[in-house]
Amino acid sequence: MSRQIRHAENARFLRRMPGFTLDQSVPQEIETLLGKLQEVEEGTSERRGKQNLT
Numbered sequence: 001m002s003r004q005i006r007h008a009e010n011a012r013f014l015r016r017m018p019g020f021t022l023d024q025s026v027p028q029e030i031e032t033l034l035g036k037l038q039e040v041e042e043g044t045s046e047r048r049g050k051q052n053l054t
Helices: 001-008 008-015 028-053
Strands: none
Touching: 001 008
């Protein structure tokens, strides 16, 4: 594959391709789900801590 990329035709093609960018925003629905997941994970770790104290 690295040999194919070095060919002039492929190099020209790859240079013309747009660069990839990451979307910096997260949809609200995903943000809500991540918040709920974090709450559950925090609750689970709190329960484990209480169990270890008894």
